Amino acid sequence: ALKYFSDSLEMNRQIHGEAPHPDVVVSLYEIGNIFWAKGDYNRALKYFTDSLDIYRQIYGDAPHPHVAVSLHELGNIYRSKGDYIRALKYFTDSLEMKRQIHGDAPHPEVAVSLHELGNIYRSKGDYIRALKYFTDSLEMKRQIHGDAPHPEVAVSLHELGIVYNAKGDYNRALKYFSDSLEIYKQIHGDA
Structure with missing residues (x-):
């Protein structure tokens, strides 16, 4: 896959030259994903940073979903590297941009950023x-999905259980773990 995306990047650069173009960004982004999956975080960081730089050339200072996603991915890379300070900055910037884009309405992308923070x-x-x-993420996911059992709601409940467990509040942790498990049972059955 890396070879094909590298070839794609080369072709897109030949076609578009130095002009910032979304096709170039897609190739950079996919190469970054491959390096991230391989655990080569420094190379992934380079490709994700390059893709963000080009998106900013294309969209300027205007909030745009592609820029927000790029900021989010940089947060993921820094988290993977254990650099929580930089991860926090990128996830926060991504959340702020997503809120500018989506306003106060509940949106899955905003819920994801809240969860990552x-x-x-x-x-x-x-x-x-x-x-x-x-x-906040759980509340937004419940607004989005309503009363229907949804895995995203179960994940948030589980994460809350982990935090309460770490705090030593075992009764609350057990409640959140149980609520999460109940949703998974509703989705997947008792298997």
Whole structure:
């Protein structure tokens, strides 16, 4: 796959030259994903940074979903590297841009960013902030999915259970784990 995306990048650069073009970004992004999957975070970081730079040339300062996703992916890379300070910055920037794009309406992309911020704060041992972001994410996911059992809601419940467990609040942790398990049973049965 890396060879094909590298060939695609080369062809797109021949076609578009130095002009910033979305086709070039797609190739850079996919190469970055391959390096990320392989655990080569420094090379992934280079490709994701290059793709963000080109998107910013294309869209300027205007909030755009592609820029928000690029910021989010950079947050993922820094989290994978254990650099929670930089991850926090990119996830926060991504969340702010997604809120500019989607406003106050509940949106899955906003819920994902809230969830990732919860993960970062949990990793840093800041359980108060982790609970806030996981709770905000859960509430938004419930607004989006309603009362229907949904795996995204189950994941948020599970994450809240992990945080309460880490805090030593085992009764609350058990409640969130049980609620998460119940949703998974509704989705998948008792198998």
